[in-house]
Amino acid sequence: GDEYYRFCIEQNTGSPVDPNELYELGKMEMSRLQGELTILLNLAGKNSDEPLGTRLKTLSSKPEFTFDTTSSGRQETLDYFETASSAQFTRLPSYFNLLPKTEMIVKELPQRRSQSRTMALYIPPKGEPLQEGKLYVNTWQAHTLTRYLAKTFAYHEGVPGHHLQKSIQAELKDLPTFRRFLPFESYSEGWAMYAEQLGHEMTGSEDPWDKIGLLQSDLFRTARMMTDIGIHHKKWLREQAIDFMVKNAGLA
Numbered sequence: 001g002d003e004y005y006r007f008c009i010e011q012n013t014g015s016p017v018d019p020n021e022l023y024e025l026g027k028m029e030m031s032r033l034q035g036e037l038t039i040l041l042n043l044a045g046k047n048s049d050e051p052l053g054t055r056l057k058t059l060s061s062k063p064e065f066t067f068d069t070t071s072s073g074r075q076e077t078l079d080y081f082e083t084a085s086s087a088q089f090t091r092l093p094s095y096f097n098l099l100p101k102t103e104m105i106v107k108e109l110p111q112r113r114s115q116s117r118t119m120a121l122y123i124p125p126k127g128e129p130l131q132e133g134k135l136y137v138n139t140w141q142a143h144t145l146t147r148y149l150a151k152t153f154a155y156h157e158g159v160p161g162h163h164l165q166k167s168i169q170a171e172l173k174d175l176p177t178f179r180r181f182l183p184f185e186s187y188s189e190g191w192a193m194y195a196e197q198l199g200h201e202m203t204g205s206e207d208p209w210d211k212i213g214l215l216q217s218d219l220f221r222t223a224r225m226m227t228d229i230g231i232h233h234k235k236w237l238r239e240q241a242i243d244f245m246v247k248n249a250g251l252a
Contacts, residue, residue, distance in 0.1 A: 005232045014186040019233040026226040030248060033219040037212060044208045056216060056250025060146050067142035067150075074108065074139035080147070081120065081137050082106045084154040091202045092160065100167035104133040104158060114140035119149075122157040124166035126181065133163045148213035155199025156217070161192040193221070216250070223249035 010016045034052050041047075041055060048055050059065055067077040085106055092099055102125045109117055119141060123134040135158045145153075155161055165188060170180050196217060200210050227244055230236040236244075245251040 002233065012185045019229050023226055023229045023234075026222050026229070029222045030219065030226070033215050033222060034248075037215050037219065040208050040212050040215070044212065051247065053247045053250045057246070060144070060250065065146045065148065067139075067145055067147070069140060069142050073142055077139045077142040077145070077150070078106060078108055078137055080150055081135065081154050081158070084151050085135065085158045088155065088159040088199060088202060092164070095160070095198075095202060096164070098168060100133075100164060101171060102130050102132055102167040104135055104163045104167070106135045106137060106158075109136040109138045109140065111140050114138050119145050120153045120157045122162040122166070124162065124181070125170045130167075130170055133158075133167050135163065146213070148209040149216060150213075151200070151210060152196050152213045152217045156192045156196050160198055160202070161195035162188065164195070165191045193218075220249045220251075223251075 006016070006019065009019060009022065037056075038052055041052075046055065046059065050058075067073050067080070085104065109121075117136075117138050119138050121136050121138075123136065125131055125133050135154075157163075172180060196214055200214055203210070223245055227236075227241045230244065231241055242251075
């Protein structure tokens with residue numbers, strides 16, 4: 001019931017925040033993100049009177065922005081993540097004194113898992129001695145991924161995101177085992193979200209599409225949080241949740 005949902009919020013955020021307050025915070029954040037995205041899309045030459053959600057959905061279907069799921073397209077997607085990750089590894093010493101010793105490899109997600117997985121996911125180092133971290137890319141769904149979002153995914157899941165944080169955490173052998181390997185969501189996801197912005201800053205890129213990808217990622221998560229509250233606290237129907245995500249986050 002409602003009390004359990006409040007418990008889940010506190011467990012995942014680390015704060016006993018009221019769902020209604022969190023929802024209102026989401027509304028303010030969504031307004032800010034939508035305003036910035038509208039300005040950037042206009043500056044990038046994608047002027048339109050259509051609602052932002054419709055504009056984002058339209059862009060995500062244009063071949064010039066997307067990958068494809070042919071054999072060569074899947075390889076191109078994998079190479080794109082590999083290149084973005086390798087470039088960030090070379091920049092790390094300029095930003096951090098403590099660097100992970102454990103390597104990260106980029107792999108294609110097995111096709112049998114592609115329908116139930118996100119576009120990219122990270123598996124942290126485990127075992128003794130530690131195995132490498134793995135960044136899996138769901139190339140089988142590459143047609144749903146835009147190039148300007150791909151970099152943000154790479155920075156979040158890989159470097160300077162989850163791999164940097166979780167590999168260093170696993171290498172701290174003086175800590176109890178649970179502190180080396182168990183996830184603490186508010187910290188690990190908070191770091192990865194910060195890493196998206198940091199990753200773009202590390203490149204020095206002034207390409208507006210990079211910023212558009214970063215903001216769209218934030219917008220999606222904001223809408224998803226509000227939808228979660230809508231379903232579990234405000235008792236939305238399934239159709240309401242779908243309509244909200246399509247209208248506000250450009251979900252296809």
